[in-house]
Amino acid sequence: MRKPSARLRFKTRVLTAVVVAANVLGNVFLSLGLKNRIVHVSPAAFLEVLFNPWITLGVALLILWLLSRMALLSWADLSYVLPVTSIGYVLTVVFGRVFLFEDVSWWRWLGVLLITAGVALVGATPLRTVRRRMRQGGSR
Template sequence: MKTAAVLIIAIISQAIGNVYLTKGMKAVKAASIDDALMSTALRAAGSPTVWLGTALLIVFFVLYSAALSWADLSFVLPATAFGYVLNVAAGHYFLNESVSPARWAGSAIITLGVFLVSRSGVRTIPRAELL
């Protein structure tokens, strides 16, 4: 239950973070006069949208690491792959990206895979084994 709650918040933060990061970086690119890497980097560092996206991705990483303090890596990693499905959906609804049938099929296959992994238990190693 705790694992599910932490991972769901992590995945949602990641999906929203990616949307903001994409929005921010596209705006930065559109506002750039030249294509110089340095000026793009500086503009990105001054964009609140890019910072918001980055902050949300940090939230994702902190929660992901926290989950790894008690759950198996071989559980957490495939489970967080559900984030790809959210990213596809978010890209479609918020960024107006076109989503090919192959992408929707991939999303469905990931969802099925995550469902199977979620039935396999959160932790298989005893507590003291790695200490």
């Protein structure tokens, strides 16, 4: 299979950054809105929670996350997108530590290191390994 064009690599990088940022920030805002609050599993409780501005912002970002990741999946393998966007876990731990003052153990930092190494490895593999349908012409 041919190497992906510079354009494809560029849009993959940009969209990966959008996916990761939307996911990490979305989760941070959700956590801010939900911290130390028991959510009862009832529609009324969920509705009440949705009126919290942090939650609204978190949900909006998670919708952006969903859509941008679907766009990424339109040209990249799931087995590429998953590991590469998992750098979000690393950022989540760092954000949790820095902004939410959560404790991060030595083991968690080791996990952060392994995830980073794994992302670097998978990032060096081809974006897509299966043929897919074309839209709007152009060469692969």
